[in-house]
Structure formats: C-alpha cells, structure tokens
Amino acid sequence: MxxxxxxxxxxxxxxxxxxxxxxxxxxxxxxxxxxxxxxxxxxxxxxxxxxxxxxxxxxxxxxxxxxxxxxxxxxxxxxxxxxxxxxxxxxNDFFLHKTLQRIKEVIEPTEEKKGKIIIEHTSANPDGPLHIGHLRNAIIGDVLVRVLKRAGYDVETHFFVNDMGRQIGVVVWGAERIAFDETKKTDHAVADVYIAANRLVEENSEFLKDVESLMRKYEAGDEAVVKKYEAVVKKCLSGIQASLQRLNIRHDLFVWESEFVRGGAVEEVIEELKQKGNIKFGGSGSALLLQLEGIEKELVIQRTDGTSLYTTRDLAYHRWKSNRLSPYRACGVVGQSPTDRVIDVFGKDHELVSQQLAKALEILGVNAPEFVIFEFVSLPTGSLSTRAGRYISADELMEKIEARAYEEVDKRRKDLDKDKKHEIARKVGIGALRYDMVKVSQDKHIVFDFEEALDIEKKGAPFIQYSHARACSILKAAEERDYVIMDDYDASLLREESEVELIKKLAKFKYVIESASSELKPHLVAKYARELAESFNLFYKDCPVLNAEDELRKARMVLVDCAKTVLSNILNVLGIEAPEEM
RNA sequence: GGGCUCGUGGCUUAGCUUGGAUAAAGCACCGGCCUUCUAAGCCGGGGAUCGCGGGUUCGAAUCCCGCCGAGUCCGCCA
Missing domain, CATH: 3.30.1360.70 (Arginyl tRNA synthetase N-terminal domain)
Incomplete structure (x- = not known):
C-alpha cells in the first residue's frame, strides 16, 4: 500500500x-x-x-x-x-485498513507480467563441491530470482556448466589413474582426484601435454573422450545439485558450454567478430585478439591451436540466451522485448571479463546483460582455492550449522520429539546461513569466520523465524478457543503505536520488493525482513490478542494473520523456511 | 605500476547512486522484565573526531582531488 x-x-x-x-x-x-x-x-x-x-x-x-x-x-x-x-x-486510517485488506486478498501475486528474465548464477566449475565463495553467488542469485518472480517477472534460472576448461581436463586425465572414493559424496570425490591430479601435472610437464590433448579431442568431439568427460562432469554436478537442493536452490536449466562449440555457435561468433570487429593476430602465434572500444586489454577469442576459450563460449551462450527471450517483432523490429532482461551474477574477479563480454556482444548486435558483481569471500588464512584444497565446502558448513542449531532447539524444546527437533534445526540452520550471506551488501568483501558463522543464537534469521512462529502460535491458540478470523473487523480500533507501526511496516512489502528488483540489491530484503520482525515483536509485547475484549480481539487477530502472511512471504523471498513453531 | 571495490562505536553492518531534521541497527558489555498468546523476546545504559588530509556547498558519512590500508583484476585460465 x-x-x-x-x-x-x-x-x-x-x-x-x-x-x-x-x-x-x-x-x-x-x-x-x-x-x-x-x-x-x-x-x-x-x-x-x-x-x-x-x-x-x-x-x-x-x-x-x-x-x-x-x-x-x-x-x-x-x-x-x-x-x-x-x-x-x-x-490515515483508510491507509491502514486498506493495507490489511490488501494482504488478506492477495494470495499469490498474479499482477501484470513484466517480461522475461534469464538469470545465471552459481555456475561453479564441476571440479569439486561448492565452497563458501560459490555459496555467496548462489544465495545472492537465488534471492534475486525470488525477488524478481515476486516483482512479476517470468524468470528462468541457468547454471552455465564450464565443462571445457583446463581443470576439467585435469580431472578427466586424473580419473584414468586415480580411483574415485565411492564412499564420498560425488563432488567431493571429484575434488580429491582434481587436487591429486593437479599435483602430478604440476610436477611433470609431459602430463600437461596429455591434458591438452584430451582438451583438443573433447573439443573435436572424439566420442570416447566425450563419454569420459560427461561421466566426470555429471558425477560432480549431481553432488553440486544435492548441495543446492539442501539450500533451497534450484536451476531451471544446466547449460553445457560444449554445446556451443559442437553445435557450431562458437565458430559463428568468431567468424562474425572477424568481419565486424577490430581483429589482430596475437604476438607469436596466430591467436585472434579482439580490440574493444574503451578497454585497454584486448580479448583473446581463439587460441593459436585453433581451440576456443571460455569467453568465446560465453559469447555464444549469451547470444543464445538473448534468442530465448520473448521475440519482439512489433513494427518489424526484431530483438528482445524492452521489458526482458538477462542478468549474470558474477564474482568480482569477472568484472573485466564482463565488460569485455558486454562490448563484444554489442558488436554482435546483442543487448548486453546486466551484471550483479559481488565481492569475494576469503578465509582468515587467505583466499579460497579448490585446486589447492584450501576451501570450506558448503556441505561441511551446512552439516555443522544444522548440528549447532539442533543444540539450540534441544536446549529450548525438551517437549518435542527428535524428528521435529531435527526439522526445526534444519530450517533454522540453513536459514541462518542464507540470511548471513544475503544481509551484507554485494560490494563488501567478507572474511569468513567459521565459529562466528555457527553462532546460531546471534543470527538474524532465527529472529525473523521466531516472530513468525509466535504469530502462528497465537493463531493456533485462537483456534483452540474457537476464535475465528472475521471479515467484519474494525481496523480503526488498532490505535496502539506498535499496532500502527506494524501495519505501516506491512504496507512496505511491495515497495521493498520493487526496490530490490529494480536495483538488484537482495540485501534490502534482508533488512526489511528484520525490521518487520522487530515491529511484530513490539506489537506482541504491547498488545494481548486473545485476552483483548471482543471487537479489539477480532481486529488484532486480523493483524496477526496479516503479519504472519507477510513474514512468511518475506522469508520465502529470502529462501528461508518459516517454521510454525520453534 | 594501472583499473575497479571497500574502509562508519570493541566486533559485524545499514545509510553513499539522488548532499539536508539528533549518523541507524545487530552482536558484545552493564542493569532491569517470565502466575497473561513461545524470554531465539522486550526495556534502559555506556560506547563513533563516519580511514587521514584538502576542496565544492548555506549544509558533506554521502560529491571532487590527494594520501594510507584491505581485496580483486590486468593469462592463448575459467
């Protein structure tokens, strides 16, 4: 409102x-x-x-x-x-009344569709499990997806699978010599092989030639090699998907970059750039360098040996994405509809590449995507690296945070059975993790502190979940007394300051979604969710609901019901589950 | 060396795009509140020359310049 x-x-x-x-x-x-x-x-x-x-x-x-x-x-x-x-x-009072009415009416936001958005996020290399750096990407991306859906966009989520990189070549090479540990989660087993194989390759340059030969064969579509690659990549991806699922994240599409090489799209892009772009031949060999306006560093679009590079494959992918948007052919104009958008969630290390990508796409006549760039997550001991085995996996973090959450639930709720406590612990643990990642502005560097991350008690998410549980608990108690939420309540009875403040806060839900979606800043949602929970807690303390006199009780029950709806909606936008009790 | 980003109470942050009303929260610390719908809550208290220096302005955490500190990029890697 x-x-x-x-x-x-x-x-x-x-x-x-x-x-x-x-x-x-x-x-x-x-x-x-x-x-x-x-x-x-x-x-x-x-x-x-x-x-x-x-x-x-x-x-x-x-x-x-x-x-x-x-x-x-x-x-x-x-x-x-x-x-x-x-x-x-x-x-005025009418505003307060309308706010509650609106919340009661709207079950799902089926308003005007704004257009289609293709958003790419996470896109971790399939050479090991997700670590806490990928986690930031995944959670920022996923909250954006949810925000944009709420804002009325038709959203398609992509994971771009980098199956052609050197690191995958190393894993495939390694898999022929080192057995996967079948007792481990698949992505972790892949990482073990990657780390070990990488050590061997670094020690012996002959091995490096083997890897490069594998890469050439894969690019050429050698059947036996393709099979080996697919086995490794799928193995790793299934583990990654399991982790994502545990985090409440799902992608609509996993797009393999090799598709664009073998389908000829990369070749087309290179040919077109040769014609339309400012191309030079690189120093010693015959690599193709693309000079881009306003960017000092030229972009290499083809290696001396004729094989493709990540950026070229990414160009082909982006052109393909743009073609997936609703065709906009009004008045003879062909291209993407003005309301459609392509969004990429990238780490800060991809900033230069993303600028190059945008310029090169311009040459190809494709609208540049919007980039959401987030700063790095590092450990107190330094930066993260899968290859060096220096990372904290998302799985380990989730495991530990759920265990810690269980301790907290156990401490407070001796009355519940084990399964119930585990269920709550899972919601609280994963919620705390997600909230922690999303509450910080994208352009802030994070130094990850494990102990601090596990300190469930001082997290933002449980605070919000708790106020939702409180609202549920009031409504449940009301039901037991046969109090029903009525339509003929009198909103003007809600005169207490905390009541008015709560309603005003509820009224801002859509406004916050709009801001977060147009500015692509998910942390705004996190901030609002916290403030909303705070407003509810103040109301909770000030205003008895079930013991209020009849008319006032009716109005307050409506308010509690609305607060519960909005709290659960905002938690949903954050991808955090809303437990009915804690 | 050059580009980009960040630097706000002890700690973690919001506010900076678009300059304005006492710089806003959480955690930590100190003190108080459970015979009334879950105390993962609420109330009160102390604590900040908004990295440093200059400039623009009636007015700067916010804009501009310089410096310092941290991160990141500057690969025929992804």
Missing part, C-alpha cells in the same frame, strides 16, 4: 506546486521524496526551490503546504505539515 500512498503524495504535491506557481519540472531531485523517521513520507523539495527562488526553504515549504489540498474522499493521506524546510506527509 505504501506505493499507492507515495503515488498520491506525488499527485497532491505536484498540484500544490502548480497552484503556488513553482517551476519544479527542471529540478534534478524531482519532488525529492524520502522515507523519514519524522513522517511517513517527507519531501525536501523546498531546499531545491530555495536556490531558484532565493527564498528561505522554510517559507517555501510553508507556502506549498498552504496551497496543498488533501482530497475529501478516497485519500490515504491524513495530514501534511511543514516542519521547517521539510514537508511531512502522514497516512
């Missing part, structure tokens, strides 16, 4: 500005609306106008408010006041 309120504020403010003959259209800051602790929405426009009209902002604010009229009917605004240079707008 907040968005509607904002829209009305814009409307009445614009009218007042016109009536008072202020020329606001040229102002850079526009109406300069902001959320504020002093009002439900505040405008700072008087500051900007003060400059143009050479009058104190206080006077201008006062003048605007004098010209401002709140509609007599169907308005969401109760009051507007000039507080010094600020113009403060406040919501």
């Amino acid at each position: 907040f968005l509607e309120f904002e829209k009305e504020v814009e409307h009445v403010l614009t009218e007042a500005l016109e009536k008072a003959s202020y020329d606001y259209k040229e102002l850079e800051a526009g109406l300069d609306l902001e959320e504020s602790e002093h009002a439900d929405i505040a405008s700072r426009i008087a500051f900007s106008l003060a400059r143009t009209y050479k009058k104190p902002p206080e006077i201008i604010a006062e003048d605007i408010v004098n010209h401002l009229e709140i509609p007599s009917k169907n308005t969401l605004i109760s009051n507007v006041v000039a507080a010094g240079p600020y113009i403060n707008f406040y919501v």
Whole structure:
C-alpha cells in the first residue's frame, strides 16, 4: 500500500506546486521524496526551490503546504505539515485498513507480467563441491530470482556448466589413474582426484601435454573422450545439485558450454567478430585478439591451436540466451522485448571479463546483460582455492550449522520429539546461513569466520523465524478457543503505536520488493525482513490478542494473520523456511 | 605500476547512486522484565573526531582531488 500512498503524495504535491506557481519540472531531485523517521513520507523539495527562488526553504515549504489540498474522499493521506524546510506527509486510517485488506486478498501475486528474465548464477566449475565463495553467488542469485518472480517477472534460472576448461581436463586425465572414493559424496570425490591430479601435472610437464590433448579431442568431439568427460562432469554436478537442493536452490536449466562449440555457435561468433570487429593476430602465434572500444586489454577469442576459450563460449551462450527471450517483432523490429532482461551474477574477479563480454556482444548486435558483481569471500588464512584444497565446502558448513542449531532447539524444546527437533534445526540452520550471506551488501568483501558463522543464537534469521512462529502460535491458540478470523473487523480500533507501526511496516512489502528488483540489491530484503520482525515483536509485547475484549480481539487477530502472511512471504523471498513453531 | 571495490562505536553492518531534521541497527558489555498468546523476546545504559588530509556547498558519512590500508583484476585460465 505504501506505493499507492507515495503515488498520491506525488499527485497532491505536484498540484500544490502548480497552484503556488513553482517551476519544479527542471529540478534534478524531482519532488525529492524520502522515507523519514519524522513522517511517513517527507519531501525536501523546498531546499531545491530555495536556490531558484532565493527564498528561505522554510517559507517555501510553508507556502506549498498552504496551497496543498488533501482530497475529501478516497485519500490515504491524513495530514501534511511543514516542519521547517521539510514537508511531512502522514497516512490515515483508510491507509491502514486498506493495507490489511490488501494482504488478506492477495494470495499469490498474479499482477501484470513484466517480461522475461534469464538469470545465471552459481555456475561453479564441476571440479569439486561448492565452497563458501560459490555459496555467496548462489544465495545472492537465488534471492534475486525470488525477488524478481515476486516483482512479476517470468524468470528462468541457468547454471552455465564450464565443462571445457583446463581443470576439467585435469580431472578427466586424473580419473584414468586415480580411483574415485565411492564412499564420498560425488563432488567431493571429484575434488580429491582434481587436487591429486593437479599435483602430478604440476610436477611433470609431459602430463600437461596429455591434458591438452584430451582438451583438443573433447573439443573435436572424439566420442570416447566425450563419454569420459560427461561421466566426470555429471558425477560432480549431481553432488553440486544435492548441495543446492539442501539450500533451497534450484536451476531451471544446466547449460553445457560444449554445446556451443559442437553445435557450431562458437565458430559463428568468431567468424562474425572477424568481419565486424577490430581483429589482430596475437604476438607469436596466430591467436585472434579482439580490440574493444574503451578497454585497454584486448580479448583473446581463439587460441593459436585453433581451440576456443571460455569467453568465446560465453559469447555464444549469451547470444543464445538473448534468442530465448520473448521475440519482439512489433513494427518489424526484431530483438528482445524492452521489458526482458538477462542478468549474470558474477564474482568480482569477472568484472573485466564482463565488460569485455558486454562490448563484444554489442558488436554482435546483442543487448548486453546486466551484471550483479559481488565481492569475494576469503578465509582468515587467505583466499579460497579448490585446486589447492584450501576451501570450506558448503556441505561441511551446512552439516555443522544444522548440528549447532539442533543444540539450540534441544536446549529450548525438551517437549518435542527428535524428528521435529531435527526439522526445526534444519530450517533454522540453513536459514541462518542464507540470511548471513544475503544481509551484507554485494560490494563488501567478507572474511569468513567459521565459529562466528555457527553462532546460531546471534543470527538474524532465527529472529525473523521466531516472530513468525509466535504469530502462528497465537493463531493456533485462537483456534483452540474457537476464535475465528472475521471479515467484519474494525481496523480503526488498532490505535496502539506498535499496532500502527506494524501495519505501516506491512504496507512496505511491495515497495521493498520493487526496490530490490529494480536495483538488484537482495540485501534490502534482508533488512526489511528484520525490521518487520522487530515491529511484530513490539506489537506482541504491547498488545494481548486473545485476552483483548471482543471487537479489539477480532481486529488484532486480523493483524496477526496479516503479519504472519507477510513474514512468511518475506522469508520465502529470502529462501528461508518459516517454521510454525520453534 | 594501472583499473575497479571497500574502509562508519570493541566486533559485524545499514545509510553513499539522488548532499539536508539528533549518523541507524545487530552482536558484545552493564542493569532491569517470565502466575497473561513461545524470554531465539522486550526495556534502559555506556560506547563513533563516519580511514587521514584538502576542496565544492548555506549544509558533506554521502560529491571532487590527494594520501594510507584491505581485496580483486590486468593469462592463448575459467
């Protein structure tokens, strides 16, 4: 409901500005609306106008408010006041009532479809298990997927499988000499072979030639080699998928990069770049270098031996993605629809590559994707490396955090049976992990501290889950007393400050989803979820529900029900399960 | 060396894009609250020259320049 309120504020403010003959259209800051602790929405426009009209902002604010009229009917605004240079707008009872109504009505957001989005995330090399660095990628990506779906997009999620890289060649080579440990989870077994094989290859350059020969054969489509590759990659991928599933993450499509080589798409891209791009031959050999505008470093698109590189395969993949979007052929224009988007979630190390990718795609006539770049996760001992065996696997982390969560559940709920406690521990543990990763802004470097990560008690997610469980518990107790949630409640009875604050917070759900989806910042969702839980807890403390007198109880039950709905929705957007009891 | 990012109470962070109302939270610390719907909760308290220095502005955590510190990239790797 907040968005509607904002829209009305814009409307009445614009009218007042016109009536008072202020020329606001040229102002850079526009109406300069902001959320504020002093009002439900505040405008700072008087500051900007003060400059143009050479009058104190206080006077201008006062003048605007004098010209401002709140509609007599169907308005969401109760009051507007000039507080010094600020113009403060406040919501009315109708706004509060409508907010609850809206939450009760909307079961699933089936509003206007905004378009299609293809989002790629995680895309870890199939040479070992996911580690905590991939975890950040996966969780940021997955929350974005959920946010975008909520915002009304038709979202398709991709995992780009890097099956042609040197590291996979090393694993395939190694698998012929070293047996997989069949007792281990498959992706971990692959990592063991990779690490061991890599050591051998580093010690002996003859082995490196074997690996390169394997790579050439794979690229050429040698049947026997393809089979070996597929076996290894699938083995690793099945382990990775199991970890993702445990994290509540799923991809719609796993796209193998080799498809683009063998299907001829990479060749087409290279040919087209040769024609349309500024191509040079590289130093000693005949490698193809593509010069890109505004980027100092040229992009190598083909090796001297004629084989392809990751970036070229990625180019082919992106062109293919763009063709998967809804064809937009109106007025004879062919291309992706303006509402469609392609999003890639990449680590900071891919920043330069992503710029090169965007420029090269431009040459190919393909719209550049949007990049969500996140900073690195490192260990106190240094950066992560699968090859060096220096990483903490997602599996190990999940294992330990669930165990720790179990201890906490066990401490508090002696009454529950083991299975139930395990179920709650799983929800709390994975939730805590996900929340931890997503709450930090993407462009902040994280130094991962294992002990701290396991400290369930001071996590954000359980706090939010707990307030949801509290709401459930009230509703359950209500049911036992045969209290039913009614439609004929009186929202105007909800007068306590904590009640009003909670409703206002509930009203911001859509607004937060919109911001997070347009700015591609999932941490905004995490922040809102925490604030919402806090508002609910304040209400919980202040306002008895079941023991309130009849009419008030009816209204409060509706509020609790709405809070539960929104809490469970926001947890769902975060990919965190909402337990009914804890 | 060059590019990009980050630097906010003891610790982890939000705010920075679009400059404005006492710099906002969590954790930790100190003190208080369970005979009323789950205390994984609530209330109170102390604690910040917003890395340092300059500049722009009526006004800077926010914009610009310089410096320092951390990360990352600058591969015929992915």
